[in-house]
Amino acid sequence: MGVYTLFLLVSVLMTLLNIATDKGMLTMATYIFSWLCLLNLLLARYVPRYGIAVSSSLFMAEIVVLFTYFIISGNPDGFSVLWICMLPASGMLLFGRRRTTALCALMLLILLFFFRTGLGGSLLQYSYSETFRMRFPILFTSFYLLSLLLELISYVTRRELDKLREQRRYLYTHDYLTGALNRYGLSEWQKAAVPREGQTALMLDIDFFKQVNDSYGHAVGDEVLAAVSAEVREAVGTQVCRWGGEEFVVWYPEADCPPDMAERLRRTVEDMRIPVRAAAVPLRVTISVGQASGSAQEELGRLIDRADKCLYAAKEAGRNRVVRESDLFTVSEG
Secondary structure, eight states, X not given: XXXXXXXXXXXXXXXXXXXXXXXXXXXXXXXHHHHHHHXXXXXXXXXXXXXXXXXXXXXXXXXXXXXXXXXXXXXXXOOGGGGXXXXXXXXXXXXXXXXXXXXXXXXXXXXXXXXXXXXHHHHOXXXXXXXXXXXXHHHHHHHHHHHHHHHHHHHHHHHHHHHHHHHHHHHHHBOTXXXXXXXXXXXXXXXXXXXXXXEEEEEEEETTHHXXXXXXXXXXXXXXXXXXXXXXXXXXXXXXXXXXXXXXXXXXXXXXXXXXXXXXXXXXXXXXXXXXXXXXXXXXOOEEEEEEEEOTTSOHHHHHHHHHHHHHHHHHTTXXXXXXXXXXXXXXXX
C-alpha cells in the first residue's frame, strides 16, 4: 500500500505540473492514473480477501498502458518516458521477482517495438534521437538487473534474519540442555492454547538425582537429565517443560491425557539404561510422578501446584510411583 500511495502522490504532482505547463493529453493521462492509484489503494486497504490481488493485477495493466502512452507522446524536451525506469524497483516491491520480470520483459518488448521497428516508429508523436532509442532500452534493462540484484540480496537477508529470529525464539523458549520447553516457553504455549475440560498436568521428578551428581559429577547428571527428557518427550505426545532442576511438567491442554500415561512414563524411565562415560555400566534411574486434572477455566499455575502436591506425596510414599489426586482423597478419607 505504501507504493500505491507513492505513485498516487507522484501522479498528482505530475498532473499539477502538466496543468501548469499546458500539456493537455498528458495532463488527462496522469489525472486518470491518479484516480486509478486511489482505487488500487482503497481496494488493497478495505477489501479484505481479494483486494490486494485485484489491485495488483489492475495496477500492472495500468502501468503498461500509462508507460506506453508516455513512449508514444514523449518529446525531445520532455522526460515522461524516463518514468519507465521506476518500474523495476517499484515492481519488485509490489509484485515480486517473477511477475516483475514478466512485466519488465513486456515493457522492454514495447520499447523495442517503438524504438527499433518502422511500424512502431510511425506511431510516435515525436522522433527520438537514434542515440536515445538505442541506449534507453539498455538503461531500462540495467535498472531491472540492478533491482533484481537488490531484491535477491534482500531475499537472502530476510531468510537469514528469519532463521536467526527462529533460533533466538527457540533459545528463549527451550531449555538448552534437555531440549524441553523452559518456563518462558511454557507460558508462551499457555497463551496460545485453548484448554478443554479435563486438562491434565503431570509433574515428574528424577528420584535421588543428587546422588547421581555427588557420585559421578554434574556432567554425568546433565547426561542423565538429557536422556530422561528425550525419552519422556518421545513418549508423551505433547510438550514437556523443564520446570527446574530435575523436575519436568507434562501438560495436556487440548487433548485427553491417556489414563495410563503417568504409569507408562514411570515404567519407561525405570527400564532405561543410560550409558555414561564416567561409569563402567549404564546408569539406571527412576521417577516419581504427580498427576492433576482440572476444568477448562483453571489456570495452569494452579493445576501445576496441585500436581506438585501429588508428586510430593509420591516421594513421601517411597518414590518410583505415581500419585493422582484421587489417591490423595482416598488416603484422606481412609
